[in-house]
Amino acid sequence: MAVNLKGKDLLTLHDWSSEEIWQVLKTAEHLKRLRHMGQRFEPLSGKTLAMIFAKPSTRTRVSFEAGVTQLGGHALYLSTNDLQLGRGETIADTGRVLSRFVDAIMIRTFKHSHVEELAEAATVPVINGLTDDYHPCQVLADLLTIYEKKGRIEGLKLAYVGDGNNMTHSLMLGGAKLGMSVVCASPAGLSPNPAIVEKARAAAAATGAEISVVNSAAAAVAGADIVYTDVFVSMGQDADRERKLQALAGYRITTALMAQAKPDALFMHCLPAHRGEEVEAAVIDGPQSVVFDEAENRLHAQNGLMVLVM
Ligand code: CP
Ligand code: NVA
8 A cells, every 4th residue: 555655754764664665665666667768757847846955965966956857847956055044044944935936845964953944844845865964865775776686675684884974874774664684883983873773773673673883894794785885084074084084994895895795795885985995996896886876776766755755
């Protein structure tokens, strides 16, 4: 039975049931097939998506903008430098005003609480395009990629190695909801937020997934179906750059580390990547890497999401 997702916000995957997440993935699969067959499908005709960006972006901006166009609608790129938001207009007023003009708002910003404030004030659906704490759209694309490559999600093990960040949090929540175990290997002081790990564990209780945090990268990747990493220094963290690079030096994904995962393990990375920093070029450009399929799936996963919520 399909659930009605019209008007629903996507702030974190914690607020979405496994049934709702699967509905996005199945819709995405269908839309991807239509697009690859060259068939037009324009359910967003006459609709507009506002896209607020307080941080840079390649994938998120282009996949949302191109996606809305493909679905017959129009997307507006709004930098916080150009909006009155940059001159002191409140987030709530921005949300109220934009809701009078557009059919959904996507936002990429720093504090997660700002996205919550926006969603509280807006009367149209709000989509989180990355905050300091979460990146749910990326994980929808990642789950779609895993499903395509492995034929299932439940029962798999994903090892995330590196900085315990927004990606780690969203992967843990997404994995927990769909029954995929997620283990994060990070050095002391750079582990994911314990409160979010706890939320993921609580959600995992219903699906049998295991959510854990360890220090050893080798222990994490043992038996893993997917090895995942992300940049060592996220947007907005440049002041902490040297400390992070030092602490994470032993957490690079090398061919030797990949060899300790399952032989058919996938290598995933949300991108942008820094070859030689969090991952060796031989891994990200090697046969186990699916990073560009993963990037393409941003488009299809978000198209599925928009068709359902807008
Ligand atoms: N993965 C991702 O969100 O990429 P961008 O920062 O380029 O949007
Ligand atoms: N953790 C990274 C993800 C980029 C898509 C960042 O926040 O910069």
